[in-house]
Structure formats: structure tokens, C-alpha cells
Amino acid sequence: MDTPATSAAMTAATAAAVTPGALHGMNIIAAIKASGIEYVLSVPDITTSAGLLAPITQDKELRLIRVCKEDECIGIATGLAYSGKRALTLIQHTGFLDSINAIRGVAVEYKQPICMMIGLLQHDPDLPPRASPRYGVRIVEPILDDMGVVHHLIGTDADVAKIEPAIETAYARSEPVAFLIGRSPI
Amino acid sequence: MMKRDECFRVLARHITDEAVVATYSSAVDWVEINPRPLNYTSIGAMGLDSSHGLGLALGRPDKRVVVLQGDGSLLMNLGSLVTIAAVAPKNLVHLVAHNETYEANGGHPIPSPKVDFAGLARAAGYAAAYDFSDLGVFAQQAAHVLERDGPVFATLHVEPSKPLIYDYPSLYDPAKRKAFKAAWQG
Numbered sequence A: 001m002d003t004p005a006t007s008a009a010m011t012a013a014t015a016a017a018v019t020p021g022a023l024h025g026m027n028i029i030a031a032i033k034a035s036g037i038e039y040v041l042s043v044p045d046i047t048t049s050a051g052l053l054a055p056i057t058q059d060k061e062l063r064l065i066r067v068c069k070e071d072e073c074i075g076i077a078t079g080l081a082y083s084g085k086r087a088l089t090l091i092q093h094t095g096f097l098d099s100i101n102a103i104r105g106v107a108v109e110y111k112q113p114i115c116m117m118i119g120l121l122q123h124d125p126d127l128p129p130r131a132s133p134r135y136g137v138r139i140v141e142p143i144l145d146d147m148g149v150v151h152h153l154i155g156t157d158a159d160v161a162k163i164e165p166a167i168e169t170a171y172a173r174s175e176p177v178a179f180l181i182g183r184s185p186i
Numbered sequence B: 001m002m003k004r005d006e007c008f009r010v011l012a013r014h015i016t017d018e019a020v021v022a023t024y025s026s027a028v029d030w031v032e033i034n035p036r037p038l039n040y041t042s043i044g045a046m047g048l049d050s051s052h053g054l055g056l057a058l059g060r061p062d063k064r065v066v067v068l069q070g071d072g073s074l075l076m077n078l079g080s081l082v083t084i085a086a087v088a089p090k091n092l093v094h095l096v097a098h099n100e101t102y103e104a105n106g107g108h109p110i111p112s113p114k115v116d117f118a119g120l121a122r123a124a125g126y127a128a129a130y131d132f133s134d135l136g137v138f139a140q141q142a143a144h145v146l147e148r149d150g151p152v153f154a155t156l157h158v159e160p161s162k163p164l165i166y167d168y169p170s171l172y173d174p175a176k177r178k179a180f181k182a183a184w185q186g
Helices: A025-034 A049-058 A071-082 A093-098 A100-109 A140-147 A157-173 B004-012 B024-033 B049-059 B071-075 B079-087 B117-124 B135-147 B174-185
Strands: A037-042 A063-066 A086-092 A115-119 A150-154 A177-181 B019-022 B065-070 B092-098 B128-132 B152-157
Touching (some): A025 A037, A025 A049, A025 A157, A037 A049, A037 A071, A049 A063, A049 A086, A063 B079, A071 A086, A071 B049, A071 B079, A071 B174, A086 A093, A086 A157, A093 A115, A140 A150, A157 A177, B004 B024, B024 B065, B049 B065, B049 B092, B065 B071, B079 B117, B092 B135, B117 B128, B128 B135, B135 B152
Parallel strands (some): A037 A063, A037 A086, A115 A177, A150 A177, B065 B092, B092 B152
């Protein structure tokens, strides 16, 4: 039986089987490649380190740019977008919070297609982020809502099907999008 | 010690189809001296100019990118020196106007006027780094700085300028961003 996660992205040769209650990094990677992403801009995040960033470092189709501070990603992604290239910013929610002014100025006010994948550090995947006992996690979605940034929670493989259409929409409308990674990918 | 606008007049003699990324006082001087579609002045957040420049350089390796950054801006994004050096775009020229002040924010001094920006760039791993304090020497070397394989860095030791008029609505005009994108992708 088809599920939302059996999209074109999921049928890519590198994708892993869809497992209820699990999140496979290879499925996320297949989805971002299917979205036309060529560059991944990142400061390491422990939530996505082993299951997502590590395989990206080995992927020949994605170019990883390691930056020193997360707001650099916003400028680099914009320069790439002006050049017709797509990029994904892969950071931790603390780096997102540190980059608010860049996201405000570039992504929101200048309406640039900044695509962010944000690891929720120490988040309990069985809770919605707004109900997290951790203040830093709890405020992420309300901040994105106040900024008018579209966001999607990626907690299991079934959620991965949201990625490709959301990135396509972000570039088509020239607007930012955020994917909140609520569980460490395996 | 040089004057920034005089340095930029020298620079303008050598600029053809490069993207020129400039902000604040550097942008005010540059767009007055050399108004053109390939000027990129919508940075969105102070300090991100060097990161925008890196994204443009990555996105169009067949073209050259010149970043005109202020010392206060670079201090807000010093890590970008390391990121740029690691990526090592051959087509990026990074010039910093070192007037020792936050000129656009009331002329207050930067935390230390002694900071050696070219030394930092050299230590980060730029292909070349220069200091210019004499306009005649800069005029003699400008073509070489712009043409050699990068990333190239140069500190322009300049005086604080006369009071400028910061026409931000013009610098951040969405129509100019659109024109830049068309020219850059053309």
C-alpha cells in the first residue's frame, strides 16, 4: 500500500525502507537530492550528525560547505540562489536562534529561498516541539510562525515526503522554509 | 592613509563584468562612483557581505566576485575568513576598507584599531593577502589583485570619510535585486 513516504524521492536507489517510528537519514538525503539541492551548508549538530551529516560527507552528488557560524549559511545560500543553484542549510536549533537577524533580513524581508533543516537538540521525539520541557526547543515553532516562515516537523520516515514539495515551493515562491528534525536520523 | 572613494575610483577602472558586493559606507561610495546592475548591495544583516560573496563565487565560477566590506562588518563575521579560505574560490576578491570606525553607526571606534585583517586572512589560508596604505601603490597593484587566483584579500587603510547620506531604500530596492539576478545569470 502506498504511503506519503513512497514518493519519487523514496524510490531513489539510495533510500532506505520506510520504517514506522524511525527516521532514516538516507531517505532525507534522497529527498533533498530529488529537490535539486546541490550544496549543503552546515555547522555540525549532534541530532543530525551521525545519521545525516556523516553520510552527506560521503555523498558525491552533494557538495558540503562547512561554515564557522550558522548565519554564514544564509548569505552563502542567497548568493547561490542568485546564481541559480539550490542549497540546504543544515544546523542545530541553537544556530537557528543565533541566526535570527540574518533570516529576518535576507530570507524574510528580501524573500529569498533559504531552506533550513534544523536539528532539535535533546528533543523528545514523542512530544510536539511546543510541548518540550526544553525552552530553546519550545520557542522554535512560535518564532518561525511570528516570522511567517513555513515549517514542517520531520519526525519519522513518513514525514520525509514533505521535503521535496516544500523545497520546490520555496524556490517557486522565493520564500524560506524550515524542516525541524525531531528525532536523530539513523 | 588613503580615502575610500579614491580607492574605489581606482578600482572602477578595472571592473567589467564582476559582481561587486558592497554594504553601508562602501556601498554608498561604490554605487555613486560606478552604478551598474551587477552591484549587489542587499546584504540583509551586517557582516554577511563576505558570505554572500562566497555564495556568488561558488554559483558562478566562470565569473569573478569582488567584496567591498567595512572593517566593522568583517569583525561581525570573522569566521567567514576561515570558511572562504577552506572553500578556496579562485574567483573571489575580498577588499576591506579599514577606517577603524563603525562609520554608518555614528563613527564610534571598532574595538581595536590595531587588528591586522590581512594577517588574519593570510593565517586563515587565503591565496594572497595585501595591505595598501598608499593610493599610488594601490593603483599600480589593483589590476594584479583583481586578476590573480583567489581567494585574494586586501586591507585598504583609509580615513573615515566625510558624512555620507545613507539612502537605504535605494540600496535595498527589490528592483535592483531583480536586475542583479538577471545580469548575473545572463
